Amino acid sequence: xxxxxxAPRIIALDVLRGFTLCEILLANIQxxxxxxxxxxxxPMGEWDPWLGLPIFSLLFGVxxxxxxxxxxxxxxxxxxxxxxxxxxxLVIGLGHGLLWRGEILTVYAVxxxxxxxxxxxxxxxxxxxxxxxxxxxxxxxxxxxxPLMIAGLFLLGSALVRYGVVERLExxxxxxxxxxxxxxxxxxxxxxxxxxxxxxxxxxDLLLAGVYVCAVLVLLRTPLRPAMQAVFAPLGRMALTQYLxxxxxxxxxxxxxxxxxxxxxxxxYLTAGAILVIQWLFCTLWLRCFRQGPVEWLWRxxxxxxxxxxxxxxPS
Numbered sequence: 550x551x552x553x554x555x556a557p558r559i560i561a562l563d564v565l566r567g568f569t570l571c572e573i574l575l576a577n578i579q580x581x582x583x584x585x586x587x588x589x590x591x592p593m594g595e596w597d598p599w600l601g602l603p604i605f606s607l608l609f610g611v612x613x614x615x616x617x618x619x620x621x622x623x624x625x626x627x628x629x630x631x632x633x634x635x636x637x638x639l640v641i642g643l644g645h646g647l648l649w650r651g652e653i654l655t656v657y658a659v660x661x662x663x664x665x666x667x668x669x670x671x672x673x674x675x676x677x678x679x680x681x682x683x684x685x686x687x688x689x690x691x692x693x694x695x696p697l698m699i700a701g702l703f704l705l706g707s708a709l710v711r712y713g714v715v716e717r718l719e720x721x722x723x724x725x726x727x728x729x730x731x732x733x734x735x736x737x738x739x740x741x742x743x744x745x746x747x748x749x750x751x752x753x754d755l756l757l758a759g760v761y762v763c764a765v766l767v768l769l770r771t772p773l774r775p776a777m778q779a780v781f782a783p784l785g786r787m788a789l790t791q792y793l794x795x796x797x798x799x800x801x802x803x804x805x806x807x808x809x810x811x812x813x814x815x816x817x818y819l820t821a822g823a824i825l826v827i828q829w830l831f832c833t834l835w836l837r838c839f840r841q842g843p844v845e846w847l848w849r850x851x852x853x854x855x856x857x858x859x860x861x862x863x864p865s
Contacts, residue, residue, distance in 0.1 A: 558786070559715065559716070559718060559719065560719065560769075560778055560782060561718040561719055561765075561766060561769055562608060562611065562612070562715070562718070562785070563778075563781070563782040563785035563786050564765060564769060564777055564778060564781040564782050564785055565604065565608060565762060565765055565766075565781075565785065566605075566608055566781075566784070566785030566786075566788045567780070567781030567782060567783070567784030567785030567786075567788070567791075568761075568765055568781045568785075569601045569604045569605050569608065570601075570605070570784060570785070570788055570791055570792060570795075571781070571784065571825055572601040573601040573602075573605065573792075574795050574799075574821050574824065574825065575818065575821050576601060577651065578799055578810060578817045578818075578820060578821045579810055579811050579814075579817050580649075580651050581649050581651070581795075581796055581799045581800065582799050582800065582802075582803040582810035582811050582817070583803075583810070583811040584650070601758075602653070602699075602758075603698070603702055603754075603755055603758040603759075604758050604761065604762055605653075606657075606698070606699045606702035606703060606706070607702045607703075607705060607706040607709075607762075608706060609657060609661070609702075609703060609706065610665065610702060610703035610704060610705060610706020610707045610709075610710075611706040611707070611709060611710055611715055612706075613631065613661065613665055613703070613706070613707060614706065614707040614709075614710035614711060614715075615710055615715070616630075616631060616634070616852075617631060617669055618710070628666065628669060630852045630853055630854075631666060631669075631852075632662075632666065633851055633852055633853075633854060634848065634851065634852040635658050635661050635662050635666065636658070636662075636851075637848055637851035637852065638654055638657065638658040638661075638848070639654075639655060639658035639659065639662075641654055641789075641793070641844070641848070642654030642655030642656075642657070642658055643655055645793055645796065648796050648797065648800060649796050649800075652796070654792075656696060656699065657699065659696075660696050660699050660700050660703065661703060663700075664700040664703060664704065665700075665703045665704070665707065668704055668707060669707075673708060673711040673712060676704050676707055676708045676711065677704075677705075677708035677711075677712065679701075679704055680701050680702070680704035680705040680708055681701070681705070682701070683697055683698070683700050683701030683704065684698060684701035684702065684705070684755065685701075686701075687701060687751070688751035688752050688755065718766060719769075721770075722767060722770040725762075725763040725766035725767050726763070726767050728759075728763050729759070729760050729762075729763025729764055729767065732756045732757075732759040732760045732763065733756075733760050735752075735753075735756045736753045736756045736757050736760065739752045739753040739756065765777075780829070783829060783832035783833045783836055784825075784828060784829060784832055786832070786836060786841075786842065786845075787832045787835070787836070787841070787842030787844075787845060788845075789842065789844045789845055789848060790832075790842035790843055790844040790845060791828050791832065791842075793844060794828065795824055795828065798824045798827065798828075799820070799824065802820050802823075802824070803820075808820050837861075838860060838861060839859050839860055839861060840857075840858065840859060840860070840861055841857075841859065846859050
């Protein structure tokens with residue numbers, strides 16, 4: 550029987566999830582409102598729909614590997630809860646797809662079942678070696694955010710956990726700073742060496758996503774940490790709830806209230822901002838009384854096949 554007390558949360562991961570999901574909403578709000586079509590293209594340099602996907606995929610691989618470690622200490626067959634978790638995610642994704650055909654959860658579930666779960670039987674050096682191969686192959690094939698790229702990033706996130714990198718996220722400023730500067734140099738080099746080339750462009754986008762991650766990690770080591778944690782961590786802790794309810798709120802704003810999200814970038818961004826404020830208030834208030842978001846609680850129930858405790862014993 551699994552123990553109910555969760556492992557200590559890594560705040561940096563919650564902040565990164567919350568930050569990334571905000572970017573994804575800003576990038577996809579027109580697509581959601583208009584059946585996967587962006588009527589008004591954003592100006593150059595504004596929200597790139599693809600930049601949030603590598604971070605989200607990497608974090609999914611990280612979360613999967615952390616859960617495997619937790620399951621190994623709780624149950625004799627640790628991969629069984631992970632299998633149930635992915636099947637539940639597939640069901641959630643199929644349901645979400647009825648609202649928006651561009652949703653990503655179904656792809657995540659299938660790729661994880663085919664690649665991420667089997668990779669748990671591989672040694673960590675094999676996972677770490679296979680990850681860049683898949684990422685390079687996806688970039689070379691113009692895969693963008695396709696399943697091959699997602700698989701590579703899943704494995705990269707898993708490898709970061711298995712090599713102990715994730716558990717040290719909160720301890721260093723110099724490492725993410727130096728890495729971020731190196732990735733930024735790579736972005737500049739990729740753009741200068743082969744401008745317009747699909748492989749170079751895909752690589753530059755991937756490296757730029759890494760720059761964003763490093764920048765967030767560096768800022769979390771500054772006096773800005775309390776503000777960043779207050780803004781992004783509640784959203785990150787309820788990432789699945791936020792992702793699903795964002796679709797519902799966008800569709801309500803566009804179809805019921807008549808907000809011209811697809812015809813006006815200003816309307817789209819103002820609507821996204823309003824949705825994020827509503828979600829932040831809901832997440833912050835909810836987590837004062839409950840341990841997890843409502844969808845996360847149901848997902849955890851499906852994972853462990855046992856109803857977990859939802860309400861906090863002492864509301865904070």
